[in-house]
Amino acid sequence: MANHSVLIAVSAIFMVPIIFMILTALMTDRQALTPSLWPHPFMWKNFVTVFRQIPLARYTWNTFLYAGLSTVGVIVSCIPVAYAFSRIHWRGRNVVFMLVLSTLMLPNQVTSVPLYVIWARTLNELTGIQFIGTLKPLIIPNFFGDAFSIFLLRQFFMTIPSELCDSIRVDGGGHWQILRRVVIPLSKPAIMAVGLFQFIYAWNDFYNPLVYVGANPNAQTLSLALSNFQGMHHVQWNLTMAATLIFMIPVVVIFFLAQRVFIEGVTLTGVKG
Amino acid sequence: MIPRRSPAERRRARRRSALRKYGVVLLLLAPWIIGFVVFTAGPMVVSFLWSFTHYDMASPPHWVGLDNYRFMFGLGKINGQRMSDPNYWLSVKNTLFIISFGVPLRVVFSMLTAMLLTRPKRGVNTYRTLFFMPSMAPKVAAALVFVYLLNPTTGPINQLLNLIPGVHGNAPAWFYDPPYAKPALLILGLWGIGDAIVIYLAGLLSVPRELYEAISIEGAGAWQRFRNVTLPMITPVIFFTIVMGVIDGFQYFDQAFIAGNVSSGQTSILGSPQNSLLFYGVNLYQWAFRNFAMGYASALAWVLFAATMAVTAVLLLTSKRWVHYGGGNQ
Numbered sequence: 285m286a287n288h289s290v291l292i293a294v295s296a297i298f299m300v301p302i303i304f305m306i307l308t309a310l311m312t313d314r315q316a317l318t319p320s321l322w323p324h325p326f327m328w329k330n331f332v333t334v335f336r337q338i339p340l341a342r343y344t345w346n347t348f349l350y351a352g353l354s355t356v357g358v359i360v361s362c363i364p365v366a367y368a369f370s371r372i373h374w375r376g377r378n379v380v381f382m383l384v385l386s387t388l389m390l391p392n393q394v395t396s397v398p399l400y401v402i403w404a405r406t407l408n409e410l411t412g413i414q415f416i417g418t419l420k421p422l423i424i425p426n427f428f429g430d431a432f433s434i435f436l437l438r439q440f441f442m443t444i445p446s447e448l449c450d451s452i453r454v455d456g457g458g459h460w461q462i463l464r465r466v467v468i469p470l471s472k473p474a475i476m477a478v479g480l481f482q483f484i485y486a487w488n489d490f491y492n493p494l495v496y497v498g499a500n501p502n503a504q505t506l507s508l509a510l511s512n513f514q515g516m517h518h519v520q521w522n523l524t525m526a527a528t529l530i531f532m533i534p535v536v537v538i539f540f541l542a543q544r545v546f547i548e549g550v551t552l553t554g555v556k557g
Numbered sequence: 558m559i560p561r562r563s564p565a566e567r568r569r570a571r572r573r574s575a576l577r578k579y580g581v582v583l584l585l586l587a588p589w590i591i592g593f594v595v596f597t598a599g600p601m602v603v604s605f606l607w608s609f610t611h612y613d614m615a616s617p618p619h620w621v622g623l624d625n626y627r628f629m630f631g632l633g634k635i636n637g638q639r640m641s642d643p644n645y646w647l648s649v650k651n652t653l654f655i656i657s658f659g660v661p662l663r664v665v666f667s668m669l670t671a672m673l674l675t676r677p678k679r680g681v682n683t684y685r686t687l688f689f690m691p692s693m694a695p696k697v698a699a700a701l702v703f704v705y706l707l708n709p710t711t712g713p714i715n716q717l718l719n720l721i722p723g724v725h726g727n728a729p730a731w732f733y734d735p736p737y738a739k740p741a742l743l744i745l746g747l748w749g750i751g752d753a754i755v756i757y758l759a760g761l762l763s764v765p766r767e768l769y770e771a772i773s774i775e776g777a778g779a780w781q782r783f784r785n786v787t788l789p790m791i792t793p794v795i796f797f798t799i800v801m802g803v804i805d806g807f808q809y810f811d812q813a814f815i816a817g818n819v820s821s822g823q824t825s826i827l828g829s830p831q832n833s834l835l836f837y838g839v840n841l842y843q844w845a846f847r848n849f850a851m852g853y854a855s856a857l858a859w860v861l862f863a864a865t866m867a868v869t870a871v872l873l874l875t876s877k878r879w880v881h882y883g884g885g886n887q
Contacts, residue, residue, distance in 0.1 A: 287676045294670060295687045301702045301748060302691075304713060308705065319711050361588035368585035374578060384589065387597055391808045391865055393838050394858040397845045398600035398607065401614065428592025459581060488695035490811045495846055507697040511815050512824060521705055528698045539693050543686060546693070550752050551759040 309525040316521040330526040337523060338513060340506075340530065347505040350422050350493070351486040357426035358433050358482045359475060365429050366437035367463055371449060381438070388431045396495055403496065417500035422492050426482070433478040436549065440474035441467055477549040480542055484535055506531045601862075608856035614849050625856035642853075647832055648840040654739055655836065656806035659746050664798055667750040668791070671757035685755060692751035696811040703745040704819045707731035732820040735833035742812055742834070753798050760794035761787065792880040800872055807865050810838035837861060 308316050309330055310323040334340055368374075369381050403415040415421050448466045457465070468475070490507040497503040504512075510527055539546060562570070583590075608625055612618035627633045631641035670688060674681055691699070706712050709730040718728040729737040768786045777785065813834040814827065821829035827843050828835025841861065845854035 287673060288680070291673055291677070291680075291684050294673070295684055298687055298691055298748065298751075300713075301699070301706060304706060305702050317711055319713075319716050321713065361592075364585040365589045368582050372578070372582055372585075374582050380586075383593075387593070389804060389865065389869060390597065390601075391804070391858075391861055393808055393810070393841055394604070394862045395597060395600045397841075397851060397854045397858050398604040399596065400845070401851060402595075402600060402603075405614070425592060425596045427588065428596060429589035434589065459585075484693060488693075488697075490695070490697050490814075494814075495842075498846075507695055510697050510701065511818060524701060525705070528701055532694055532698050535693055535695065536690070539690060543689075547685070547689065547755050550755050 305525050305529060308521055309529050311522045313520045313522050316525075327522065330522050331530070334523045334526045334530070337520075338509060338527070340509070340527060342502070343504055343506045343509040344530070346419060346503055347487055347507070350419050350489075350505055351483045353423045354426040354486045355479050355482045357423065357428075358430050359479055361427050361429045362433040362437055362478065363463070363468065363475070365434050366441055367459070367467060369434065369438045370441035371444075371446075371462065371467065372459070384431050384434055388435070392491060396491070400495060415496075417497055418503055419497060419505075421496045422486070422489075430482070433482065436478055436481075437471065437474055440471050444470055473545065476542070477545045480538060480545055481549060484538065487535060604855040604858055607852050608859050610852045612850075612852040612855075614851055618852060621852070625853045626860075628853060629856055629860065642840075642844075644828075644832060644835055644840050648835050648837045651739065651833070651835055652807065652809060652837040655742065655809050656803055658739075658743055659806060660799055660802035662743060662747060663750050663753055663802055664795060666747055667753035667798070668757050668795070670750070671754050671761055672787075674754070674758050675761050685758065688754050689751035692749045692753075694749070697815055699745060699748060700812045700815040701819070703741065703748070704732050704816055707741050707744070709733055732816050733830055735831045738816070738820075738830055738833040742816065745812055745816075756794055756798065757791065760791040764790040789881050793882055796872070796876050796880045800869060803868055803872065804865055807861060807868075808838050809836045810842065813839055814842070 304321075307321060307323055310326050310328065312325070312327055315324065365384075369377060369384070399421070400416075403421045407413070408415055413420075444467060448470075449462045452462045452465060455461075488507060489505070490511065493505040493508045494511075497505070498508065506527075510524070510531060513524055513527060607618055609620060609622060610618035611621045611624075624635045627635055628640055629642055629645050631645070634640075674684055677684075706714055709715055709728070712731075715728040715731075718724050719726060729740075731737050731741040764787060768790070769782060772782055772786055813836050817827055817829040817834045817839070818824050827847075828839050837857075838861075841854055841857045844850045844857060
């Protein structure tokens with residue numbers, strides 16, 4: 285019993301920030317600056333006002349584009365790579381796979397300096413397309429593999445019994461058939477996990493949008509817009525919290541729908557990694 | 558009779574099938590190979606070269622030798638003048654602070670909470686959900702909420718603290734007071750330990766029960782059970798969370814950037830209040846994307862990369878002494 289009461293107390297502390305977020309989002313802007321805790325009156329209107337004050341719908345759409353397209357990119361590009369690292373035996377496979385894993389340790393900020401110049405200069409001059417100030421530099425690299433996703437998919441592909449692949453080969457099917465008829469159908473949970481992790485990562489991402497689209501208000505994502513929102517509307521904590529809640533809703537919904545996928549994914553990479 | 562193939566023919570056939578296999582592998586790996594060359598290896602090489610140049614993106618880079626590194630560490634003279642990055646060592650100190658307090662706090666609190674979770678028979682999943690959810694919250698959202706919660710005058714935390722007789726009116730100003738800004742970030746960090754809790758819980762649950770039974774027969778108490786069974790068995794998890802914590806700590810950025818923006822009331826000043834939140838990543842961002850000193854920023858990035866690699870390597874080497882692999886049902 286004592287154990288349960290400690291756990292209840294700890295859970296309560298974990299919930300405090302979210303409760304305050306909700307309560308503050310429902311206050312008047314005046315009340316949000318006072319120490320009082322209970323909204324009076326309840327300003328449900330805040331959730332409408334915030335869409336009028338800043339182009340929140342546009343930012344949501346941008347964030348959705350970034351998260352959605354980068355998820356498609358990661359899934360499409362990582363499945364064949366993970367397949368080559370798990371279902372085909374070739375010399376040097378382990379060495380190359382270590383190279384993939386080593387890029388996991390590479391700090392994002394280390395490559396961001398040269399990458400910025402590559403998008404702003406090299407690729408811009410080669411193609412004539414303007415990349416800075418758009419979502420393109422955030423989305424395109426995801427179509428060229430992602431070390432974490434390759435790792436997770438490969439671990440899962442390894443567990444598929446080789447008899448299933450052999451049966452396709454006996455029928456005269458090649459790698460494409462094995463991938464389409466055995467590996468992908470059997471790996472739906474892993475593919476789902478990779479997709480969800482990428483979606484949430486991109487949805488929450490702040491650093492990359494800050495670097496690449498910071499200068500263009502039309503291409504801003506929610507994380508970026510929220511960080512500026514405070515600067516612009518210094519005292520409107522109620523609207524800030526309302527916008528923050530709107531920002532968090534997809535994350536919370538996805539989390540509750542696919543809780544097991546996340547917890548198993550975190551456990552898999554943490555305990556076995 | 559089957560015509561016998563000559564050894565040369567057989568060798569050729571084998572070579573052809575091997576070539577075809579490598580062709581398929583190359584084709585499957587193509588997305589990653591292109592991505593690795595264009596978005597990882599290429600940029601790394603380029604930025605290494607740039608770290609020896611002055612490059613502002615307006616004119617082509619020109620070679621300055623080790624000047625960027627001298628400027629960084631404050632060693633020697635550049636063009637006969639003593640010049641150095643005024644914030645470099647401060648940013649290193651701030652980063653080491655957040656790592657050396659943040660990582661142990663995260664390890665200890667997530668382990669303790671996970672240990673609490675191994676006891677009850679019911680409700681574990683509900684608690685786990687509640688603890689895990691905040692770790693999924695966007696860092697921007699978490700930072701904004703904590704700036705609000707820790708507001709010196711209207712925030713609920715200081716209202717509570719001010720009820721304590723000795724504190725009354727003297728509660729810290731958190732994000733508005735340099736000595737308390739980093740501790741405020743540590744509190745924010747504790748809100749996000751849910752992912753570590755989940756990993757520790759999985760580690761704790763995989764410790765074989767027989768080990769506990771064996772040591773209990775020898776008459777060991779709760780502390781000895783923890784010290785001699787639990788702790789050694791979860792050292793791989795402790796090691797993993799330390800390594801990840803250190804790597805993340807070197808890149809600490811989002812929370813500091815946002816808390817600094819809000820407390821200073823503007824986006825043009827980074828690391829506010831009074832540079833107390835100027836971490837390595839923030840300083841790097843400022844040089845690269847505010848001052849467009851791409852040469853110097855490349856040097857900063859390479860030192861960050863080298864430091865991350867060095868610390869990870871040291872942790873890996875020492876791990877042989879205290880991390881026990883191969884036990885449990887992992």
